[in-house]
Amino acid sequence: MTPNRPAREVSDVDPDSHARLEREEYSTVEQGTEGASEPIVRRITGAREQPAAGSAPAAGESTEAQTKAGPSIKLEQLRAFYGDAEQVKGIDLEFHANEVTAIIGPSGCGKSTMVRCINRMHEEIPGARAEGRVLLEDLDVYDPTVDVIAVRRAVGMVFQKPNPFPTMSVFDNVAAGLRLTSRGRGDLREKVEAALRGAGLWDEVADRLHEPGMGLSGGQQQRLCIARSLAVDPEVILMDEPCSALDPIATLKIEELIDELKQRVTIVIVTHNMQQAARVADRTAFMLGGQLVEVGATEEIFTNPSDPRTEEYVTGKFG
Amino acid sequence: MSPSSASNERLARFAVSPARKRRDLLARGGVIVGTALAVMPLLLIVYYLLRKGLGVWSVSFFTTDPTGNTFFGASSIGGIKSAILGTIEIVALASAISIPVGIGVAVWLVEYGRGSVFASAVRFFVDVLTGVPSILFGLFVYIVLIVGTGSTYAGWKGAVALSLLMLPIVIRSAEVILLLVPGALRESALALGAPRWRVIFSIVLPTALPGLVTGVLLAIARAAGETAPLLFTAAATLHTSFNLSGFMNSLPVQIYKDVTSPTTAVVNRAWGAALTLVVMILLLNLIARLIARRSRLA
Numbered sequence: 001m002t003p004n005r006p007a008r009e010v011s012d013v014d015p016d017s018h019a020r021l022e023r024e025e026y027s028t029v030e031q032g033t034e035g036a037s038e039p040i041v042r043r044i045t046g047a048r049e050q051p052a053a054g055s056a057p058a059a060g061e062s063t064e065a066q067t068k069a070g071p072s073i074k075l076e077q078l079r080a081f082y083g084d085a086e087q088v089k090g091i092d093l094e095f096h097a098n099e100v101t102a103i104i105g106p107s108g109c110g111k112s113t114m115v116r117c118i119n120r121m122h123e124e125i126p127g128a129r130a131e132g133r134v135l136l137e138d139l140d141v142y143d144p145t146v147d148v149i150a151v152r153r154a155v156g157m158v159f160q161k162p163n164p165f166p167t168m169s170v171f172d173n174v175a176a177g178l179r180l181t182s183r184g185r186g187d188l189r190e191k192v193e194a195a196l197r198g199a200g201l202w203d204e205v206a207d208r209l210h211e212p213g214m215g216l217s218g219g220q221q222q223r224l225c226i227a228r229s230l231a232v233d234p235e236v237i238l239m240d241e242p243c244s245a246l247d248p249i250a251t252l253k254i255e256e257l258i259d260e261l262k263q264r265v266t267i268v269i270v271t272h273n274m275q276q277a278a279r280v281a282d283r284t285a286f287m288l289g290g291q292l293v294e295v296g297a298t299e300e301i302f303t304n305p306s307d308p309r310t311e312e313y314v315t316g317k318f319g
Numbered sequence: 320m321s322p323s324s325a326s327n328e329r330l331a332r333f334a335v336s337p338a339r340k341r342r343d344l345l346a347r348g349g350v351i352v353g354t355a356l357a358v359m360p361l362l363l364i365v366y367y368l369l370r371k372g373l374g375v376w377s378v379s380f381f382t383t384d385p386t387g388n389t390f391f392g393a394s395s396i397g398g399i400k401s402a403i404l405g406t407i408e409i410v411a412l413a414s415a416i417s418i419p420v421g422i423g424v425a426v427w428l429v430e431y432g433r434g435s436v437f438a439s440a441v442r443f444f445v446d447v448l449t450g451v452p453s454i455l456f457g458l459f460v461y462i463v464l465i466v467g468t469g470s471t472y473a474g475w476k477g478a479v480a481l482s483l484l485m486l487p488i489v490i491r492s493a494e495v496i497l498l499l500v501p502g503a504l505r506e507s508a509l510a511l512g513a514p515r516w517r518v519i520f521s522i523v524l525p526t527a528l529p530g531l532v533t534g535v536l537l538a539i540a541r542a543a544g545e546t547a548p549l550l551f552t553a554a555a556t557l558h559t560s561f562n563l564s565g566f567m568n569s570l571p572v573q574i575y576k577d578v579t580s581p582t583t584a585v586v587n588r589a590w591g592a593a594l595t596l597v598v599m600i601l602l603l604n605l606i607a608r609l610i611a612r613r614s615r616l617a
Contacts, residue, residue, distance in 0.1 A: 153512030
């Protein structure tokens with residue numbers, strides 16, 4: 001784990017163009033006329049004029065970037081059901097702003113279900129429902145006045161299997177999020193390029209933007225999916241085992257990307273791979289049987305867990 | 320035991336037994352004979368259609384209406400222009416009614432109605448409708464739209480009867496295809512913050528398009544060849560008509576009338592018309608498939 005990796009020294013290829021692009025991307029936030037491109041959480045709550053003090057971004061970042069800081073997420077007595085079966089049994093958990101939090105635990109312990117409650121995708125399954133509160137800063141996403149669509153625009157999601165839209169080209173896949181949410185007007189090309197650069201995919205696909213997205217390799221497809229969710233400018237990204245279908249090299253790229261993205265968004269990643277949790281996460285939560293066993297700094301969880309069950313799991317005694 | 324006798328023993332243990340060989344031969348033979356039996360009538364139909372139909376084809380066959388005069392030889396009976404155009408008009412109207420409605424029902428069944436009692440009821444009645452003989456749709460329209468309103472035959476009434484016939488085919492095939500669209504695609508579109516209707520129009524339907532086209536074509540082909548629903552709804556006339564509220568000729572009805580005629584030339588015209596119908600459906604199939612393939616890659 002590299003918690004103190006120097007922030008944002010992204011200079012592999014062309015630092016200038018990268019920085020320029022970023023500014024352009026952020027400038028849409030400043031220009032936002034009817035507040036359309038203002039982060040949704042802030043728009044709904046009117047809160048968080050200032051970024052949270054506890055998550056001060058690395059010094060030297062532009063002010064635009066600071067306003068981009070992701071929100072913190074707080075689960076309060078979250079319960080999730082499939083019909084009568086309770087899969088998540090009352091979880092209290094906080095995800096810090098602009099941090100990567102990994103959720104680990106054996107199969108069927110409710111990790112994915114819990115994460116899917118954060119952007120209210122859980123309720124898309126017939127018969128599924130959730131109780132309790134999920135707070136983005138101080139906005140309860142389960143509040144009856146909250147628009148589920150606005151929540152999902154603010155909280156992006158990357159799934160286990162790469163799933164580009166099969167009828168669409170690389171470009172259209174990234175643009176899909178904007179078009180599907182009626183924000184496809186204007187500088188679509190720039191936004192697509194910025195999202196693809198943000199996902200570290202631009203250099204690989206710049207000359208094949210109009211070929212089918214399904215033609216990319218598995219790892220590229222997954223980064224395409226990340227670009228797709230970045231394009232709509234989310235404040236949180238949920239990742240549900242994003243690397244479990246990828247080879248180690250593609251996995252490494254995604255992990256580097258996660259480390260970069262946390263400057264802009266809050267990340268929650270579900271993973272079966274404990275090495276991965278150790279590599280990318282600032283904090284790690286261990287779940288068992290629908291309950292949170294413990295959460296803490298990743299190093300703490302892996303080297304000095306306070307619960308014996310955590311120790312047994314991370315040392316490979318079960319699970 | 321010497322090593323060679325041990326290996327012989329092993330060979331014997333793994334050898335294919337004569338009984339298994341016989342069973343294999345029998346099963347293979349059965350499958351091949353079955354396939355041949357199924358394909359033979361198909362080939363014979365195509366053969367007879369081409370042999371009897373092609374000879375009748377000529378420019379005037381396609382460009383003149385039937386004269387109704389059947390007594391003075393092949394030169395005076397006329398062609399099938401009114402039947403071709405009538406079929407195109409009636410089937411086009413029937414498609415315009417049944418395709419949007421049918422796909423709409425399928426979308427509702429798959430995207431919204433999953434697990435509801437009403438959806439199961441709809442599905443059940445659609446299944447029942449699929450098995451209803453086509454003449455019943457004709458009768459229904461006859462009773463409701465002709466006897467019921469005290470009016471007379473019309474092209475659009477035939478189209479209504481055909482659309483009723485097409486509807487269950489479109490619904491059923493579209494439902495199966497929409498169910499094949501991976502749920503992960505819907506999920507990732509929803510997770511982007513897309514409203515459900517946009518997910519359906521921008522992701523689900525385009526992904527399912529080639530399959531939807533196949534189902535729709537099946538329904539169109541079925542409808543284009545139906546005689547019974549048209550016999551007492553659109554009736555038959557000799558003249559080309561572009562007025563859907565008047566009498567209208569159609570290929571199946573023309574074939575039906577011609578084939579019962581005592582005049583050889585008129586019976587031959589039925590063969591020509593049948594071949595025309597088959598070729599039309601084939602062309603429609605090819606065109607739709609090309610369009611579907613292109614839009615998939617776009």
